[in-house]
Amino acid sequence: MIIIMLTCAPVQAFEWRSTTLASGNWAVDVEDARSQMLELALRPEVDLRFSNRSRLTAIARARVQTIDGLRPIDVDTDSYSPASRPALIGEDGELELRELYYERQWHGTHFTLGKQQVVWGKSDGLKVLDIVNPQSFRLFVLENFEDSRIPLWMFNVVRPMGDWDAQFIWIVDQTYHALPKFDATYALTSPRLVPSAPPGMKVEPSPVHRPNRVFQDSDAGVRLSGFWKGWDLSVNYLYQYQNLPVPYQFLESDGEGPYVRVSFEYERTHVMGASIGNAFGDWVVRGEFGYFSDRYFISTHPAHTHGIARSAEWAYVLGLDWSGLDDTFISAQIFQSGLLDAPRGVVRDELDTSLTFLVRRHFLNETLEAELLWIVGLNDDDGLVRSKVSYELADDLNIWLGADFFYGNRDGLYGQFTDNDRLIVGGELGF
Amino acid sequence: MRSNGLINMISGLAFCLAPLAVTADGLPEGDEIARRINARDEGVAVSRTLTMELTDRRGKRRVRETRAFRKYYDAEKRTAIFYLEPKNIRDTAFLTYDYAGQAREDDQWLYLPAMRKVRRISASDRGDYFLGTDLTYEDIKLESRVSIEDYTRKTLGEDEVDGHHCLILESTAKTEQIARELGYSRLEQCVDDEIWMVRRAQMWDERGNRLKTVWFKDLRQVQGIWTQHVIEVINHKTRHQTRFTFSNVDYERGVDDDVFTQTALRRGL
Numbered sequence: 001m002i003i004i005m006l007t008c009a010p011v012q013a014f015e016w017r018s019t020t021l022a023s024g025n026w027a028v029d030v031e032d033a034r035s036q037m038l039e040l041a042l043r044p045e046v047d048l049r050f051s052n053r054s055r056l057t058a059i060a061r062a063r064v065q066t067i068d069g070l071r072p073i074d075v076d077t078d079s080y081s082p083a084s085r086p087a088l089i090g091e092d093g094e095l096e097l098r099e100l101y102y103e104r105q106w107h108g109t110h111f112t113l114g115k116q117q118v119v120w121g122k123s124d125g126l127k128v129l130d131i132v133n134p135q136s137f138r139l140f141v142l143e144n145f146e147d148s149r150i151p152l153w154m155f156n157v158v159r160p161m162g163d164w165d166a167q168f169i170w171i172v173d174q175t176y177h178a179l180p181k182f183d184a185t186y187a188l189t190s191p192r193l194v195p196s197a198p199p200g201m202k203v204e205p206s207p208v209h210r211p212n213r214v215f216q217d218s219d220a221g222v223r224l225s226g227f228w229k230g231w232d233l234s235v236n237y238l239y240q241y242q243n244l245p246v247p248y249q250f251l252e253s254d255g256e257g258p259y260v261r262v263s264f265e266y267e268r269t270h271v272m273g274a275s276i277g278n279a280f281g282d283w284v285v286r287g288e289f290g291y292f293s294d295r296y297f298i299s300t301h302p303a304h305t306h307g308i309a310r311s312a313e314w315a316y317v318l319g320l321d322w323s324g325l326d327d328t329f330i331s332a333q334i335f336q337s338g339l340l341d342a343p344r345g346v347v348r349d350e351l352d353t354s355l356t357f358l359v360r361r362h363f364l365n366e367t368l369e370a371e372l373l374w375i376v377g378l379n380d381d382d383g384l385v386r387s388k389v390s391y392e393l394a395d396d397l398n399i400w401l402g403a404d405f406f407y408g409n410r411d412g413l414y415g416q417f418t419d420n421d422r423l424i425v426g427g428e429l430g431f
Numbered sequence: 432m433r434s435n436g437l438i439n440m441i442s443g444l445a446f447c448l449a450p451l452a453v454t455a456d457g458l459p460e461g462d463e464i465a466r467r468i469n470a471r472d473e474g475v476a477v478s479r480t481l482t483m484e485l486t487d488r489r490g491k492r493r494v495r496e497t498r499a500f501r502k503y504y505d506a507e508k509r510t511a512i513f514y515l516e517p518k519n520i521r522d523t524a525f526l527t528y529d530y531a532g533q534a535r536e537d538d539q540w541l542y543l544p545a546m547r548k549v550r551r552i553s554a555s556d557r558g559d560y561f562l563g564t565d566l567t568y569e570d571i572k573l574e575s576r577v578s579i580e581d582y583t584r585k586t587l588g589e590d591e592v593d594g595h596h597c598l599i600l601e602s603t604a605k606t607e608q609i610a611r612e613l614g615y616s617r618l619e620q621c622v623d624d625e626i627w628m629v630r631r632a633q634m635w636d637e638r639g640n641r642l643k644t645v646w647f648k649d650l651r652q653v654q655g656i657w658t659q660h661v662i663e664v665i666n667h668k669t670r671h672q673t674r675f676t677f678s679n680v681d682y683e684r685g686v687d688d689d690v691f692t693q694t695a696l697r698r699g700l
Contacts, residue, residue, distance in 0.1 A: 019518045103698070110698075119547040146545050158694065165694055227693070230538060232551055277551045279538065284551050323553040327560075365485060365671050366563030367493075395493050395517040430518030 013051045020044040025426035030405075036185060036422050037139075039065040043098075054104035063094045069185030075138050078208050079176040079245075083153060084115070099151045112156040117149050118169055120223060120236055122275050122286040123317040125356050125375060126335050129236065129273045129288050132169065132221065134243040136178040140186040140417060141375075141384070142404055150175055164226035171219040174211045176266060177243040190416040191347050195247050195298050195307055197260040208245055208264040217241065221271075232277040232286075241266045246296040249307035269294040282324035289316040301345025311341035327366075331358040353378040367392040375414065382408025382415030396430035454586050459624070461584025464600050465577050467627045473575065474656050474682035476502040481512070481677055483564055488670035493563075495520070498700055500686045501574075506531035509691040510572070513700050520544075524696040525562070527554065529572050533580060537572070542696035549693045558614030565643060565664040565673040569613055575628055575647070575659055577602070581609050582618070590621050592630040593648070597621035610637040626650065626657050641667050653680045 020042060027037035041063040048056040065071050072094035077085050086096035101114030121129030125141070133149045153173035159166045180187045188194055197203045211217035221238035245264035252261050275288035292313045299309035315337035322330045335354040342350050355376040362369050373386040388402035402424045408415035452463045459467070483495040496516040502509050507530055514523040522544040529537045537554040557569035569578070582602035590597045602618040604610035616639055621631040629647055636642040644667070649660035662675040689695055 019521060021519065110694075117547055122548070124546075144545055146547055149547075160689070160692075160694070165692075225693075227538075230535075232693070279536065279551055279553050279555075281536070281555045282553050284553055286551065321553070323556055323559075326556075362563075365487065365560070365565075365669070367487075392493070394491075396519050398519060428519060 015049045017047040017049070018045065019430060021428055021430050023426065023428040025424060027422040027424040030403075030421040030423060031419060035067050036420070037065065037070050037424075038067050039063060039070070052104075054102065056102050057099060058097070059099040061094075061096045061098050063096075064092055065094075066092045069183070070138065074181050074184040075136065075178050076181050076208075077178060079134070079178050079210060080150075081153075081173050081175045081210075081212070084150065084173055084175045108160065110158045110160075112158075113154075115151045115153045115173075116156060117146070117151050118154070118156060119149075120234070120273070120275070121288045121317075122232075122277055123288060123319060123333060123335070124331065124358065125333070125373065126317065126354060128290045128315045128317050128335070129271075129275060131240070131243065131271065132171070132238065134175060134177045137186065137188070138178065138180055138184075142186075142386075150178065163228065164224055167223040167225070169219075169221045169223075171221075171240070172214050174214070174217050174241070176210065176241065176245070185420065186417060188416070189410075190413055191298065191411050192413060193244075193298075195249050195260070195262060197249075201257075202259045204259055204261045206261055206263045209266070210245075211241055211266055230278055233275070235274045236272070238271040238273075240269065240271065242269050242295070246308055247298065267294060267296055282322055284321040284323075285319070286321070287316065287318045290314065295339075297339075297343070297346045297348055299343060299345040300347065301343070304343065304345060309343035309346050311339045311343055311346075314338050314340065327362040329358070329360040332356065349379045377408065377412050377414055380409040380412025380415060382406070382412030384414045397427070399425075399427040401425050456586075456588075458586045458589065458598060461586050461600055461602070464586065464598055464622055464624075464627075465579060465584055465602075468622060468629070469576050469579065471575070471627050472656055473503075474654075476500070476686040477680060477682050478684060478686055479677045479680040481675060484674040484676070485563060485565075486672045486674075493517075500690050502686050502688075502691065508572075511690050511695065513696075515700075522699045524699065526691060526693065526696055527572070528691075540693055540696060542693075547697075549696050555612075558612050564675075565666045565669075565671055566645075566662070566675070567614060570645075577620070577629070578613075581605060581613060587619070592621050592623075592646075595623050595625070595630060597630055598624050607637070615642070623650070628657055628659065636668075643667055654682045656682050 023041045025037060025039045026035065029036045041061060043059065043061050045059045063072065071092050072086065072088055073091040086094045088094060097115065099115050099117065101112050101116045103110065103112045118132045119130055120132055121127065133152055136148045136150060152171050152175055154169055154171040157168045219238065219240035221236060223234055223236035225234035245266050248263045248265060250261045250263060252259060270293040271290060273288060273290040277284065277286040294310060295313040296308050296310055299307060301309070317333055317335045319331060319333040333356045336351065338351045339346065355378065357374045360369065360371045368391050370389045371387065374383065376383040385405045386402065388400055390398055390400035392398050405421045406414050406417040410416055410418055452460045454460055478500050481497045481499045483497070485493045495514060498513045498515060500511045507528060510527050512525045514520050524542040527537055527539045539552045539554040540549050541552050542549045558567050560566070561568050561571050581604060583605055585601045587599040587601050590599050600620045600622050602620070604613065604616050610616040614636060615634045616637050617635040619633045620629045623630050628650055632645040634642045644665050646663045647659045648663065650657060651660065652658065658677070658680055660677045664673040
């Protein structure tokens with residue numbers, strides 16, 4: 001598609017700009033002092049700017065991760081479409097075309113065509129509307145969103161209309177959340193996400209049925225955003241396959257007796273959402289709201305066919321940021337989601353609440369940054385505490401030291417990783 | 432948009448022709464100096480390359496290269512700054528809408544490429560230092576102008592900077608709250624009374640301690656508009672220094688309104 005556009009355009013003079021970021025991270029498990037992660041990554045980016053003000057951007061990533069449990073082979077890549085799937089280099093290496101898109105303004109309308117990230121919403125750390133692109137959960141939620149978000153092939157058109165922008169996206173890439181395999185370091189075990197069989201009965205997962213018809217299984221959405229009387233506002237609609245497959249359970253038997261076969265299917269939903277934001281003195285208020293017409297939840301109630309209950313869901317986040325102290329940023333958010341149909345037997349509560357607290361402080365003319373993030377899951381009494389100190393050694397050279405601690409109920413989203421507490425040291429060089 | 436530049440020119444001319452309000456020594460009064468500084472033509476819109484050199488007390492130097500745009504919409508001013516170098520902060524961008532007067536708070540946004548989001552930020556911290564430099568958000572906003580509402584002014588005398596005759600303008604924060612907000616209790620500015628631009632400024636913090644000295648250098652005309660090309664700051668408390676160098680200054684090309692939008696922050700240059 002991009003090649004066709006480029007070859008049809010008249011030959012243009014162009015400028016070339018390139019950047020490469022090289023990063024390394026080493027994480028050590030707090031409990032047994034074993035290496036949990038040793039990763040080196042290269043991220044080259046090339047920009048071609050043409051004389052007609054159009055632009056071609058390409059971003060790649062080459063990554064080597066040698067510790068069992070976090071290697072590229074420890075992630076299930078069946079959720080990727082062939083056009084987006086990273087290429088494995090042995091078991092420890094991975095090469096991926098992260099983004100490749102062409103941008104052009106034409107009659108006042110801005111076109112971005114190709115593999116890209118589109119980010120909606122205003123929340124930090126947890127997501128309500130930032131669901132256009134799926135995510136890799138290789139490191140659960142510990143990876144920066146820019147790195148864990150999976151770019152998709154799509155048409156992205158933005159038309160300015162006065163103080164507002166109207167955006168249309170059409171996603172022709174059937175790629176969904178990439179999940180760790182069952183024996184990976186951050187394999188999901190929470191009953192919220194993984195069905196469990198009766199004691200003594202084995203579970204046989206079937207291959208995932210990923211939608212693969214480019215046009216019939218495409219996703220589409222629209223968004224209207226603008227700035228009005230001091231308020232940042234947006235409304236959006238998205239028709240998509242949900243990024244997590246639904247684990248339908250079937251009781252079957254073979255020569256060895258009964259077993260549970262789990263069949264993973266992707267289901268569609270309509271998403272309607274809105275976001276707001278404004279600043280008042282030292283405070284910034286921001287929020288986003290989403291309504292999901294069809295959500296699927298693991299259920300233990302015998303009335304629910306194949307162990308899955310369906311319900312509409314609403315979710316919102318409300319955030320407050322405070323900058324009243326010099327060089328200091330403090331932020332708090334509340335996330336809540338509720339089931340509209342309240343089916344019995346669903347393994348999650350009808351109302352789910354999480355809180356986040358963030359404190360960030362700069363020192364030495366912003367060369368040194370210290371940050372503490374606390375995510376609390378109120379329903380399961382679990383959470384995650386992240387701390388990080390980073391220092392700008394030189395232009396283009398940053399180093400950091402951090403610690404991540406999971407705690408609480410082992411059936412919770414965060415408590416399931418209680419044994420994964422880690423210390424991490426890393427650095428990044430740009431050239 | 433052209434009308435704003437024409438009004439500035441006419442105002443400037445009117446001030447030149449009108450008799451000066453003078454002190455007993457025959458020097459212009461403080462408020463008169465401030466009005467003449469602010470009446471100077473700054474152009475309706477300007478684009479320029481801004482290079483920031485930040486040097487700490489041990490001599491460690493960091494360099495940031497940016498493209499900066501500014502445009503007046505009547506009394507409202509919009510500024511956009513896009514970071515080009517170093518590579519690990521490339522595409523970071525900052526946008527501000529500065530409204531005239533105190534009735535409406537300014538609006539500011541910051542785009543962080545690592546988050547792929549435009550973030551609304553508080554604009555009330557006028558005295559906070561701008562992105563690691565020794566200039567505050569208020570300093571960046573004022574550029575070569577002076578704040579009228581925040582200070583009472585007095586002409587102290589005369590001096591010379593780089594061979595240019597100057598009037599010494601003392602500005603004192605009207606209230607303790609203003610001093611706390613801005614980080615300055617007092618300023619002494621040496622104002623070139625030929626071109627009505629500040630050539631040197633000294634600031635004292637809210638406790639009355641000497642805080643920093645700012646030099647405005649390489650003042651010359653670009654397309655008929657007097658323009659500062661170098662700003663050097665030394666923070667006497669931290670002994671950190673900042674040097675802003677402006678190049679590729681263009682007042683005539685104009686700046687598209689699109690540049691001053693959140694979409695432009697996200698897309699970059």
